[in-house]
Amino acid sequence: MSIRVGVRVFVPCDTTALSLGADDVAARLEREAQARGLSITLVRNGSRGAAWLEPLVEVETANGRMAYGPVSADDIPELLDAGMLEGREEHALALGATEAISYFARQQRLTFARIGVTDPLSIVDYLAHDGFRGLEAALARAPREIVEEVKASGLRGRGGAAFPTGIKWQTVLDTEATQKYIVCNADEGDSGTFADRLVMECDPYMLIEGMTIAGLAVGATQGYIYLRSEYPLALEILQTAIARAEAAGYLGDDIRHSGKCFHLEVRLGAGAYICGEETSLLESLEGKRGLVRAKPPLPAIEGLFGLPTVVNNVLSLAAVPYILAEGGQAYADYGMGRSRGTLALQLAGNVQRGGLVELAFGATLHELMEEFGGGTLTGRPLRAVQVGGPLGAYLPQSQWQLPLDYEAFSAAGAVLGHGGVVMFDDSVDMAEQARFSMEFCKVESCGKCTPCRIGSTRGVEVIDRIRADEDRDANLALLEDLCETMVDGSLCAMGGMTPFPVQSALTHFSADFRRPADGGRS
Amino acid sequence: MSKPREGNPQSVQAEIDALKHKPGALLPILHAIQDRLGFIPEAAIAQIADALGQTKAEVHGVISFYHHFRTTPPGRHVVQICRAEACQAVGARSLEAHAKASLGIDYHHTTADREITLEAVYCLGNCACGPSVRVDDRVLGRVTPERFDALTDALRTQILEVAG
Numbered sequence A: 001m002s003i004r005v006g007v008r009v010f011v012p013c014d015t016t017a018l019s020l021g022a023d024d025v026a027a028r029l030e031r032e033a034q035a036r037g038l039s040i041t042l043v044r045n046g047s048r049g050a051a052w053l054e055p056l057v058e059v060e061t062a063n064g065r066m067a068y069g070p071v072s073a074d075d076i077p078e079l080l081d082a083g084m085l086e087g088r089e090e091h092a093l094a095l096g097a098t099e100a101i102s103y104f105a106r107q108q109r110l111t112f113a114r115i116g117v118t119d120p121l122s123i124v125d126y127l128a129h130d131g132f133r134g135l136e137a138a139l140a141r142a143p144r145e146i147v148e149e150v151k152a153s154g155l156r157g158r159g160g161a162a163f164p165t166g167i168k169w170q171t172v173l174d175t176e177a178t179q180k181y182i183v184c185n186a187d188e189g190d191s192g193t194f195a196d197r198l199v200m201e202c203d204p205y206m207l208i209e210g211m212t213i214a215g216l217a218v219g220a221t222q223g224y225i226y227l228r229s230e231y232p233l234a235l236e237i238l239q240t241a242i243a244r245a246e247a248a249g250y251l252g253d254d255i256r257h258s259g260k261c262f263h264l265e266v267r268l269g270a271g272a273y274i275c276g277e278e279t280s281l282l283e284s285l286e287g288k289r290g291l292v293r294a295k296p297p298l299p300a301i302e303g304l305f306g307l308p309t310v311v312n313n314v315l316s317l318a319a320v321p322y323i324l325a326e327g328g329q330a331y332a333d334y335g336m337g338r339s340r341g342t343l344a345l346q347l348a349g350n351v352q353r354g355g356l357v358e359l360a361f362g363a364t365l366h367e368l369m370e371e372f373g374g375g376t377l378t379g380r381p382l383r384a385v386q387v388g389g390p391l392g393a394y395l396p397q398s399q400w401q402l403p404l405d406y407e408a409f410s411a412a413g414a415v416l417g418h419g420g421v422v423m424f425d426d427s428v429d430m431a432e433q434a435r436f437s438m439e440f441c442k443v444e445s446c447g448k449c450t451p452c453r454i455g456s457t458r459g460v461e462v463i464d465r466i467r468a469d470e471d472r473d474a475n476l477a478l479l480e481d482l483c484e485t486m487v488d489g490s491l492c493a494m495g496g497m498t499p500f501p502v503q504s505a506l507t508h509f510s511a512d513f514r515r516p517a518d519g520g521r522s
Numbered sequence B: 001m002s003k004p005r006e007g008n009p010q011s012v013q014a015e016i017d018a019l020k021h022k023p024g025a026l027l028p029i030l031h032a033i034q035d036r037l038g039f040i041p042e043a044a045i046a047q048i049a050d051a052l053g054q055t056k057a058e059v060h061g062v063i064s065f066y067h068h069f070r071t072t073p074p075g076r077h078v079v080q081i082c083r084a085e086a087c088q089a090v091g092a093r094s095l096e097a098h099a100k101a102s103l104g105i106d107y108h109h110t111t112a113d114r115e116i117t118l119e120a121v122y123c124l125g126n127c128a129c130g131p132s133v134r135v136d137d138r139v140l141g142r143v144t145p146e147r148f149d150a151l152t153d154a155l156r157t158q159i160l161e162v163a164g
């Protein structure tokens, strides 16, 4: 056996890979290699986002990187026996050249081009893979030109509301103030979403670069990343990345000797879903209870501490370095209709091949779930799909041909939201899911308005009565009524959209509300 | 392993003093205290209110708004089970039921040996590999009832290794 000295082996270190034993794999690999007198260089890369293949081990060869997965620590001796360090493909876990794996090869990765390829904290790696090119381009331009580039890209906010990012930046740029802020919404509270986490854990400099560009574009010198406390690893990685970016002159008082300055700080949330709503988030950043503010005034005019503030989702900001480096038009060339560029889709729940899929807008939901997802994990028929987080509708089979496009979804009474796709097989009880939606709203409501605060509590009770077959028809009518009141009378989308999953369950899965309640579960 | 938990009015004051100059300092202060002590003691509330020029009621109001903050000491380990939709789709509901039965406690409670506090969480961002559980700062995926028991058993035996 001839082994190259110090062959580079990659073992991912994001939350998902770690949750499936990546650290054990790395430790075993080092031990086994040492025992065999083999020299390896272990790189802890980010995840490429194929959660179903994690831990995905890669080996660098003369012909590119070769993949093996999902690998457990106990597989290591056999894999080494089978020539993994030479990139051989004899073992059952061998997947061939990483880039050729169809799950990756068929994606259109603009924002996620680097994830899983690089060591997340290595600036050298980042630079070698086009990092900071967008920032350099921005430093050479006037603020107005940067904003124009973002407008030309057609980028719409990826956090849920799909508001044009360039217009938001323009408003902040045009508002006079002594201090302005860039706030990154990293609260990623939606079930079934993890793309923000992947950006922060696997390519943190991209977010730092995007926020710095935003600062240059609108004249803001201070940025905050409002990160949810459920993401401890992202916190650690971001803090290290910020310190290193500062030390290397990409952040701080004199960015790349331009005389321009931008400072960045991570602030931790504290387990409140509503703090993902932008005004509630600002209240929280100010050190208060996360109560939703009435709009107007828009945060772009009176935001953090009453000053003009850009609030953008992680993915919106992460798209910006590409846009500045390649030009807005290059980004806008992807997509359909008014949905330009790419969408980070997250396949989750009962799915065979779950993970991150970046595609231009326009593919159908069905293509995504079958061709990428491979159907359900259990192998049972797929029955319902919740798209767009806990406030998103449950879609029945008749809607799976919908193209992934903001307008097409809204025409069908659904939302794309943050791109989370949660699949359920035919064992799901949709009355139970509807109950959960109300319960979630009850737990997470900020409490400011009555339809949301009280309505959600009543919603749980009414669904319980329906499931217990008490006055079923009257209670079904009451539930419809309650949903309408919440839609019409709520200040924000928490109360205003909680009815979406409930009503869609009632409309498309009505049989589940007419069965005897199942005794065991609650 | 859980962090050392030591606290007295001086150490709480040190956390407050290190952060009170920040704009919107209250959440960072609360995090720092809870990270150090595992909870926010009643006495700290007056200290914080004092330092920030707020009333105790205001500080209390903030603490109670957020699910993360607690005002009583937790067990040595905090175990959170994800209750959100993607995990539900792959068996989180039965995992929850199992966990409660196996530990003999409900959410927000601590086992009699003070080892484990059980909490609910709505998504850990590990949604493609549910059911997900967080133990202190570590997230685990595809947790079956058997794995859950093995995990909690391991947490409870750790103390023996550490003792002495």
Ligand SMILES: Cc1cc2nc3c(=O)[nH]c(=O)nc-3n(C[C@H](O)[C@H](O)[C@H](O)COP(=O)(O)O)c2cc1C
Pocket (backbone or CB within 6 Å): A156, A157, A158, A159, A160, A161, A162, A163, A165, A185, A186, A187, A188, A189, A190, A273, A274, A275, A276, A277, A278, A279, A311, A312, A313, A314, A316, A317, A492, A493, A494
């Ligand atoms: C209840 C609720 C929760 C939200 N949660 C998030 C979130 O977790 N992350 C996010 O970026 N936006 C969230 N939003 C949307 C934000 O209010 C806001 O539209 C977004 O951060 C703006 O950034 P974007 O234009 O880049 O999307 C939420 C909105 C509502 C009503």
Ligand code: SF4
Pocket (backbone or CB within 6 Å): A274, A292, A444, A445, A446, A447, A448, A449, A450, A452, A453, A490, A491, A492, A493, A494, A495, A496
């Ligand atoms: S709808 Fe609910 S969460 Fe939104 S402002 Fe009203 S009470 Fe708060």
Ligand code: FES
Pocket (backbone or CB within 6 Å): A191, A192, A193, B082, B083, B084, B085, B086, B087, B088, B122, B123, B124, B125, B126, B127, B130, B132
């Ligand atoms: S839904 Fe459980 S980890 Fe996201």
